[in-house]
Amino acid sequence: MKIVQVLPALNSGGVERGTVEFAREIAAQGHHSIVVSSGGRMVDQLVAEGTEHIEMPVHKKSLSSLLQVRPMRKLLTELKPDIVHVRSRIPAWIVWLAWRKMPPSTRPGLVSTFHGMYSVTPYSAIMGKAERVISISDCVHQYILDNYDVPPENITRIYRGLDPSAFNPRACSEQWRATLLKQYPELEGKRIILMPGRLSRWKGQEAFLQMMAKLIEREPGVHGVVVGAAEANKEHYLDELLQLRDKLGLNDKVTFVGHRSDIQAFYGVADITCHMSSKSEPFGRTVPEALACGCAVAAYNRGGASESLNAGFQQGLVEPDNIAAFASRVSDLLRTKYDIYLPKEFYLESQVQGTLAVYESLLQQKR
Incomplete structure (x- = not known):
């Protein structure tokens, strides 16, 4: 198959990394892999691993992006792909407006992936207009059914797969x-308690510091490590966290290491990985990442993060927003040896096979 993936940019983030990994795998299987984006630091890796990259300004959240509809239609007409797979809302609008004016008999199959629980608006509804829709977790799958007019038979749940x-x-x-x-x-x-994730209010770093204050009363030999940087223009949040660390008397008990590209090694050195987001995450990638590295995980029992934990390490589930219970659970996990298992459906091979099956099913129906 000739497969075109479209996303805003290729700089960093789970969607971008997942796109590059998927492109590498389908290219290795002999498919013609193409990615359209506005560019970014991951383009060189993408190209080196066998995928063609076409640079196009498909990233601006602006009406000016509508100027890309005709160039996109021209591009798709020239490329003649079997499948176009959109992974974000602005690219989805550009592609859909271009695609719908192409001859139905020759236009490619159109697939979208819901990478999040988007706001319920006409703007977000574009993700449901594809011929086939992929949800990245069961909770996202249900969210689509509850909020968007997408036929259930057109939705397939495929977890974001990890590269082993x-x-x-x-x-x-x-x-x-x-x-x-x-x-x-x-x-x-020290016994390392890890908190990975970008520094953002809803990601749970404040709750982690409060939990560490309680945990140290039980387990004085622990040390917290926070991996992640603040989002652009939100650097002040790091200052707030450092002030809270000081207020809780944790200056010598919790270390902030900033952004790291070697997160897998941190899972390897950690005793427990924590996931404490204050709301349901669509997937919660750090949970299966840690489990795949053999690290025990404690996480609130909600959203996508709880799905991999329910599948591979139920001992780590904690009542949502109960910081005292979280500290107690981490303490228990430190004192007991557990077997950790992550089902194959959370690995890249299963994601690739499942996605290609969606493509092939759509093309068979169109034929």
Whole structure:
């Protein structure tokens, strides 16, 4: 098949990383893989791994993006792809407006992925106009059914798959561990409680600090590590977190390490990974990432994050928003040895097979 994926940019983030990984896998299987985006730091990797990249300004949340409809129709007419897969709302509008004016007998199959629980507006409804819709978790699947006019038979739930070559129990080498301890000597001899994720109010870093204050009363040998940077123009939130750390007396008990590209190694060195978002996440990628690396996880029992935990490590589930219960659970996990299992449906191979099956089913129906 000739497959075109369209997304705003290729800089960073779960959607972008997932697109690049999926493109690599389908190219390796012999499909003609093309990605259309406004560009970004991941383009070189994408091209090196066998995918063609076409740069196009499909990222602006502005009416000016409608000027890209005709160029997109021209591009699709020239490329003659079998499938166009849209992964974000602005690209979805551009592609759909271009696609609907193409001859039905020759236009490509149109697929979208709901990567989030988007606002229920006409703007977001574009994601449901594709011929086939993929949801990244059961909670997103239900959200689509509850809020958008999409026939149930057109929706397929396919979890975002992890690359086992990156996320596995061997992800942390002794050399990496030694380098980390040299950089952060306060971690030496401590049991590491990890909090990964960009610094954002709803991601739960404040709750994590409050939980650590309670946990240290039970487990004085622990040390918290927060991995992640503040979003652009929200750097002040880091200052607020540092002030809260000081107020709770945790200056020598919690370390902020900023943005890291080696998160898999942190899972390998951690005793427990925490997921404490204050609202349901569509997927919660850090949970299966940690489990794949053999790290126990504690997370609130809601949203997409709870789905992988229910499947692979139910001992880590905690009543939502109960910080005292969370500290108690982390303490229990530290004192007990558990088997950790992550089903194959959370790995990249299953995602690729499931997505290609959606493509093939759509093309068969069109034929």
